[in-house]
Amino acid sequence: MDAREKILDAATELLARASAADVSTRAVCEAAGVGAPMLYRLFGDKAGLLAAVVDRGFEQYLASKRAARPSADPVADLKRGWDNHMRFALDHPNHYRLMYSPELATPPAAAKEAHALLHGVLERCAAAGLLTVPPEAATRVVMAANVGAALSMLTRPEQYPDIRFAARLRDSVIDSLTSPADTGEPHDTGRGGAVPAAAATLAARLRAEPPQRLTVVEAALLQQWLGTLADSGEPTA
Template identity: 75%
Template sequence: MDAREKILDAATTLLAGAPVADVSTRAVCEAAGVGAPMLYRLFGDKAGLLAAVVDRGFEEYLNSKRQARPSADPVADLRAGWDNHLRFALEHPHHYRLMYSPELTVPPAAVEEAHALLGAILERCAVAGRLTVPPALATQMIMSANVGAALSILTRPEQYPDPAFSERLRDAVLDAVTCPADPGKVPGAEPDHAVPVAAATLAARLRAERTPVFTTAESALLEQWLDKLGKSGRSAGGGGGEGETERARVVDET
């Protein structure tokens, strides 16, 4: 086993026995049988070491997500992804808490990849006309809620004893950013999000097809417009709201 693996093994073992998501570089060096210069040469600093520990611990989880085959229902894939995320957090509490520790001044690569994998599913939702907000915003909303639920359960189990808490939060968040495959088949389902859904869908399909219809400048402008429409929410439909006020102001000025 080389020095890098010895250091990572030692840090992982010490982390598992630590009351908080933190270990000292001195303790790691002693446990690994290496000098401090070796640790700093390989990892740069303590934050670099902790980030490497997180990336190593998350590799199995991320690999399972990379190999997961998309189902016919991308929203169902979102639900499964949420549940898998929480399951990993509960099974690997030390790595998970470390991932979101203030000690990590630079997010581990695992954080960025997890966001990218979630974003890819949300792109599929948008292409299918199932997203009511742009994929980037939906990614932020879902990931922050998922991480918040996991950390709350891990750090304050006495305040979150209900095992159904995560599922209820999951459904509330997904209901806020997705819509039925066929709203017309849902009794009383008024398409309040018709414009945002159409905007998010068109933007995603243009990204997926990459059809060279527009110039780079035109594509950037169209993307900006569609993103703004995609974030308009319920205020885009019906009367009143900021859109109506803005139209009235333009009429008065002309």
């Protein structure tokens, strides 16, 4: 085993046993049997080490999400993704809290990939005519709610002792962003009307199946127009 793997193994074990989502570089070096210069040469600084530990810890979780086969119901997939996210957070509390710690100036790669995978599911919802806001906006809302629910349960267990809280929040958030299966009638969402929802749907379908008769510039311009129409249903400050 090389020095990098020894350091990551030691940091992972110490993190799992720690009372808080943090470990000292001194303790990691002692556990790994390496000097501090080696740790800093390989990871740059403590933040770099912790980001690498998070990415390693999340690899199994992300691998399962990458391998998941989409079902015919993207909204059901969205709910399953939420539940899997909560399960991982509760099973690996220190890794999870560290992933979203403000002490990490650069977000771990795992956080970016989790965001991208969620966005992919919401693109499918939009293409199916089930999303009432643009996928980008929906991704931010769902991710913020999912992470907020998980961190609330981890950091304030006395206030959030019931796991059903997360399921209720999940349904409330997803219901606010989606509409029933497309019946061929325009969606009246009550939050901006049918046009923004239709624009978000068409934009997603065109991203999935780019029109052959349009040039790259024309396709980009069309996406820009559709994005403007989709955003017209979003509230402004």
